[in-house]
Amino acid sequence: MFDEKEVVSRILKGDFRAFELLVKQYEKLVFFVINRMVQHFQDKEDICQDVFIKVHQSLPKFQFQSKLSTWIARIAYLTAVDHLKKNKAERQADYPENIDNYHFTDDSPETELVKKDTSAYVNMLIEQMPLQYRTVLTLYHLNEFSIPEIEQITGIPEGTVKSNLFRARKLLKEKIEHDLKD
């Protein structure tokens, strides 16, 4: 059983094994967030490492006002956002316009191959979506955070989170239905 308070207390006393335990406990959570927000695979592991270094740095300030997982997810989210701001190539790949007008474009020949594997195809479609849609889909479905927690993590108001989630899922469902019909 992972005792947050005990592990944090040991880390603050300089226990590196406790820190490794914390990393093992939350590496999946951090990876899920970074994986969807950052496109280039080479950067993902580096950014995940940066997140945990920042977690260690900021741990003295953590007062258990939220769950440790929510706090770490917020650091991961902000680190990814910083990376996207600095990295022009990634920023250009993101959909900058009003996301309510977003729609999927026509398929390329490569997507025909991917369609045979539905999970891979869904992941491919998600990667094409605006950042806010990718973020809420990941935090809600993969990381299993609640809507209020997603608001704490991203700073996006609850109402906007709900509408982004609804719209993203509707777009995906319609696109998949359309493609299966073909």
Next chain:
Amino acid sequence: MNDEQIQAMLDSGLNLPRDISASGKKQFDSYQALFKNLKTEPERGLPFDFSSKVSTRLKIKLKRRADLMFNLLAALGIIFGLFAAYVMLTLIDATNANQLLLAAIKFKWVLIMASVLLLGTLVFDQRVAEERY
């Protein structure tokens, strides 16, 4: 049933009502399949030794910070030591102290280079130790 209602039902984990229409069931099944796919973890993840890599990187970072503090203290120690020696000499013999000060100013670059060499050796030693670590 509209999309919003179906999504809300799946979010709440509620069962499909029995009197739902065929098209409603089809919509529900599509969303249910999508929700299942949304929970699928990525194929490629972090390496198995990720936690030890992070821990090593953190140890190196903390060691560098400690080394930097040590080097700053060493530099301050040298400056303070020279100043303390000058003050003590002034108390014992002011004339010789002033002569020493003039000599130090005359050979200031030798003193500065010696200090830089000492600190440089410290930094080099720390980097070598880091690489071995």
